Amino acid sequence: MRIVRAKDYEDMSRKAAAIIAAQVTLKPDCVLGLATGSTPIGTYKNLVAAYEAGDLDFSQVKTYNLDEYRGLPGDHDQSYRYFMNVNLFDHVNIDKANTHVPDGLMEDYEAACAEYDEAVAAAGHQDLQLLGIGNNGHIGFNEPCDSFIKGTHCVDLTESTIQANSRLFDSIDDVPRQAYTMGIGTIMGAKSILVVANGDAKAQAVHDMCYGPIVPSCPASILQLHPNVVVVADEAALALCPAE
Numbered sequence: 108m109r110i111v112r113a114k115d116y117e118d119m120s121r122k123a124a125a126i127i128a129a130q131v132t133l134k135p136d137c138v139l140g141l142a143t144g145s146t147p148i149g150t151y152k153n154l155v156a157a158y159e160a161g162d163l164d165f166s167q168v169k170t171y172n173l174d175e176y177r178g179l180p181g182d183h184d185q186s187y188r189y190f191m192n193v194n195l196f197d198h199v200n201i202d203k204a205n206t207h208v209p210d211g212l213m214e215d216y217e218a219a220c221a222e223y224d225e226a227v228a229a230a231g232h233q234d235l236q237l238l239g240i241g242n243n244g245h246i247g248f249n250e251p252c253d254s255f256i257k258g259t260h261c262v263d264l265t266e267s268t269i270q271a272n273s274r275l276f277d278s279i280d281d282v283p284r285q286a287y288t289m290g291i292g293t294i295m296g297a298k299s300i301l302v303v304a305n306g307d308a309k310a311q312a313v314h315d316m317c318y319g320p321i322v323p324s325c326p327a328s329i330l331q332l333h334p335n336v337v338v339v340a341d342e343a344a345l346a347l348c349p350a351e
């Protein structure tokens with residue numbers, strides 16, 4: 108695991124965007140695994156700016172997002188499909204048919220989740236998977252639990268995640284209680300992984316991800332077993348990590 112120290116959120120966002128831009132430049136038809144949440148918004152802004160400057164071409168890029176709230180349609184302003192459209196896809200020359208977010212309204216969800224994993228594998232797996240991290244160490248919506256769940260599946264969100272994500276909804280009662288998420292195996296199938304984290308609320312989770320025991324009670328800790336992970340984090344998020 109390589110840790111890249113950023114001065115602040117802007118610096119983290121620029122550094123993370125530069126890594127994704129390098130991937131798209133080196134392999135124009137790459138497969139990107141993408142993430143939502145507040146943390147990657149600045150990364151996406153920098154990618155849009157690079158595209159507008161004529162430095163990036165997304166025309167052959169395929170994307171697979173990590174997760175989606177169960178029950179939210181893609182045009183709901185808190186759905187992750189909507190987030191991706193507004194923060195990235197609407198502003199670059201990506202073919203929307205090449206962008207994939209789990210369908211929050213899927214009916215036979217076990218079959219649909221299995222199809223999502225098959226599609227990621229058929230595309231050749233993610234060349235680069237972008238991840239944020241939850242305050243409790245979750246990645247995607249893989250919440251702390253008793254085992255690492257391999258494939259895309261439906262999860263019950265924890266109270267702490269519902270609480271943390273309620274800031275984006277009108278009221279906490281509006282936050283869906285379940286979500287679909289790529290499993291740990293689907294995430295670990297990526298050829299390279301880029302984790303972004305900022306702020307002191309993430310300090311414990313970042314420490315446990317990088318230095319804690321590899322346990323499903325901190326799902327991000329599994330990333331220690333992946334051969335190609337870069338963590339780009341600001342000083343606050345790295346406050347509990349040893350200076351290297």
Ligand SMILES: N[C@@H]1[C@@H](O)[C@H](O)[C@@H](COP(=O)(O)O)O[C@@H]1O
Nearest residue numbers: 143144145146239240241247248
């Ligand atoms: N499912 C998403 C995660 O993918 C994200 O990493 C996490 C942290 O979000 P934020 O970046 O807003 O702190 O929030 C959500 O729960």
